[in-house]
Every structure is written in structure tokens, then in C-alpha cells.
Amino acid sequence: RLWRGGAKTALVVVAACACAGLVIGLITLTGLGLKFTGIILEFGAGSVFLTLLLAMATCYILGMGMPTTAAYIMVAVMAAPALIQLGVPVLAAHLFVFYSALISGITPPVALASFAGAGIAQADPMKRLLPPPHPQHGV
Template sequence: MLLNGYSIMLSSFWAVVASMIVSYFSRGSAQTPRRMVETAVTAAYAVIPVALACAAAGCIIGIITLTGVGLKFSTLVVLLSGGQLPLALMLTMLTCLILGMGLPTAAAYILVATLVAPALVDLGVGLLAAHLFVLYSAMLSSITPPVALAAYAAASISQGNPLKIAVLACQFGMGAFAVPYFFVYDPALLGIDVTWVQVVVSFITAIAGGVSASIAMLGVLAYRLNIIERLGFALAAVLFLNSDWRYDALAAIVAGALVFWNLRKGAAEEITTGTGTQPVEKTSEGET
């Protein structure tokens, strides 16, 4: 229904109706009136954390819009960055994460595209790259603390701690935070005025950069990483951002050497001590 242009509310309503009908095909899952009431009560309790997060985000967005600060963001980004593109991109992403709190993707994009994207265009970023940067950055607000509506929704289902889930989501999704920068620094990803070979190479380096960033954030590969190895993967992720093949080659060498070293170090310690550094998929007792 969503693909056919129906609203989210209407699609959700008919999804609930369809699930109730399908439940009668199995005796064990049939929705009796009592089960329907229990399900409604459970759903109401699950919505409370999400509603509170939306209310808090609404207060922040209201302060920004009613005071007129939002209209000055474009100018502030240029002034605070001093015309330096890397700093401007970081400030823009921070702005998008703040303005995108508690908003659906479409609304978040419209807001940040109007207020922030012009600042990037003024600094020489292509129009399409600038809009993709703010769009992707605004989308990431759904997993970024403290609001992180996606984390609150997941917590209501899993009965977990919303803040811990949001932090873990950021750690596992660190590669996603690098994607907007690839749109700016590696325009070949957009497929404009480039060959298909350049597109493929850019796609591969973007994936490698995102994976390197995630590894650096999580601190694990096949075995636990020390601080030097994590910094090395972070450096590789930054080098992968540049579209110059020499930087990509250097990043590949750094990342490849770190992967080889991590595997060899862990295997050597296991042989020497009999236990060594445990692989990340094993528990402390060695059980899978």
C-alpha cells in the first residue's frame, strides 16, 4: 500500500486487520476478543516511550523554529567553519541530526534541505551531492541519541534499554555516518559524467571505508582490537574518503595489513597460551 501511495496510518490500519484475519488460520494464534484487548493494552504501553521521545524532540524543534534560529543555520555554518569544507560538513551533519530529531524522513529532509543545504552549495559542493548529504544525515537522526526514535521503537519491542540500544545502533551503524561524506568527496558514486569503471571502484571503496569505520568504532574483527589497530582502521576509513586512487591504495594497504595482523596475532596467542584472545563469536568458556 505504501508503494501505491497510501498513507502510513492507513497502511498500518489495514496491516493490523490483515494480521487478525491471518491469525484465524491457526488455532493457537487466533485472536479472541480477550487477546485483542490484551494486545491493545500491550501496544499502548509500548507506545509510551516513543511518545515521550517525540514530545521532547518537539520541544527542541519548537524552540529552534519559533526563535528563528533555524533560519540562521546556513549562515552560521559558513561563518563557524571559516569556509573550510571538512568543518562545514561536520557542522552540517550535526545540524541535520538535531533538526531531524523526531521527524519522519520526508519532513526532516524538507527542513534541512531548506535551511542547511544552501550552505554546502555556497562552499562549492554540487547541488545533488549537497542534498544527498543532508538527506542521509537527517535520516541518521533516527538512531542517534538522545532521541533515536528507531531505538525507542526497538526497545518497546525487545523490552530493552532505549539509550543502550541507540548507542549500539550508532556503533554498528558507524559506517552509515561515513556515507554522506562519500557523496561529497567521491562524486563518482552519483554516476554523473563518469565511466562505469569509476562507479564500480567508488562503490567498492565506499563499502571498504564504511566497514573500516565500523570496525574502528566496535573494536572487534576476528579478535579484539587494541587502540593502535582501531586508530589504524579509522585512518583507513578517512583515506578511503578521497577519490584519488593513491589514497585508496594506501587505505587498502593499511586495512589489509591490520586484518592480516589481527588474524595472525590472535592465532599466535591461542597457540602459545592455549587460550589466547577469544574470537568475538565465542564466550569466555569457549562455547559458540
């Protein structure tokens, strides 16, 4: 019975990651990743801070409704290269993109992780939707 429950739970994550793999394949084959990196760099106008904000917005938008791993993989193809081209170290760029993909799971309007956590805690999901601001979010 435990194996069956674990398989059902894993199936949701596997399906989401498979869909993200298809999307990444399409992004790579069509060259959209390079175009998107160029767009972020163009709107960032050489400013690392502005490019970080654009990359974070990209993570929020593309990460809606996906598990963190799938969101990170998708955005790592599109936003991390823009940060790396501006001189941000590779590890720092990927950690920033991963953190932004992680936060997209608790950010409205989708906030899947907030609803899942509220279900586990048997709390009202609407009260847990917006996390209180923490100083480390701005770091």
C-alpha cells in the same frame, strides 16, 4: 480493519510533516533560513569539512523527534544551501543532508527509530540505542 490501522499509522506521519511544513513556512517567511546558512558558512570559515560537520550537527539537532522526511525537508532549507555555496554539488549536498537526517532518527537522546525497531523486534530498546560504529559513517 486493515484500512483503519493504516490510516492511524499514516496520521502520525501526516501530522509530523504538517508541523514541519509550518516550521518551514516560518523559516522562509522570517528569513531564518538565510541567516542560518550564513551562520554555518561563517563558523565553517570556508572549510568544506568543517561546514559538513556543522551541517551534520544541524541535522542531528533539528531532526530529533521527527520522521526522516520532515527532518530532511527542514534541514534542506537551512544547511544544504551552505554546502552548495562552498562548491559541493547539489545532489551530493542533499544526499549528505538526507543521510544526516536519517541517522538523527537512531541517534540519542531521542532515537525514535531505535525504539520503534526494538518494539518490532521485541528487544530491549536501551541495548539498541547506540548502533555499533561502521566505517561508512565516516565516508
